[in-house]
Amino acid sequence: MDISHEANVPQSGLEDRGRMDAVKEKLGQVGRKLKRIEVRESIVAHPFAAIGIGAAVGAAIGLIRPMPRHGRVTNVVMAAISAIGIKLIREAAMQHLGGMAKDWLQQNRRGEPGEQY
Numbered sequence: 001m002d003i004s005h006e007a008n009v010p011q012s013g014l015e016d017r018g019r020m021d022a023v024k025e026k027l028g029q030v031g032r033k034l035k036r037i038e039v040r041e042s043i044v045a046h047p048f049a050a051i052g053i054g055a056a057v058g059a060a061i062g063l064i065r066p067m068p069r070h071g072r073v074t075n076v077v078m079a080a081i082s083a084i085g086i087k088l089i090r091e092a093a094m095q096h097l098g099g100m101a102k103d104w105l106q107q108n109r110r111g112e113p114g115e116q117y
Contacts, residue, residue, distance in 0.1 A: 043050040070078070
């Protein structure tokens with residue numbers, strides 16, 4: 001009497017495994033499509049949409065995931081890291097904006113002698 005291992009597995013488990021395989025396959029297809037998309041070009045072409053999508057995803061993740069309780073030291077460290085991160089982002093944005101303004105002024109300069117920007 002040969003009893004196979006599969007005989008002990010309930011049929012509903014096989015159906016669940018089949019569904020999981022189908023979901024994994026679908027996620028793999030989505031991942032392959034996302035790899036083909038040029039993210040940087042999309043962000044440059046539509047910066048406000050990219051910011052909105054990023055904010056929406058961040059808000060959704062923040063609302064879905066329950067926040068763990070942290071101690072005082074952890075809260076202080078996280079606040080310091082956040083402040084440093086925000087400062088670095090602000091400085092990078094201002095530097096980029098300054099470069100764009102400088103380029104714009106150089107392109108639109110009237111060429112009058114003695115006029116400096």
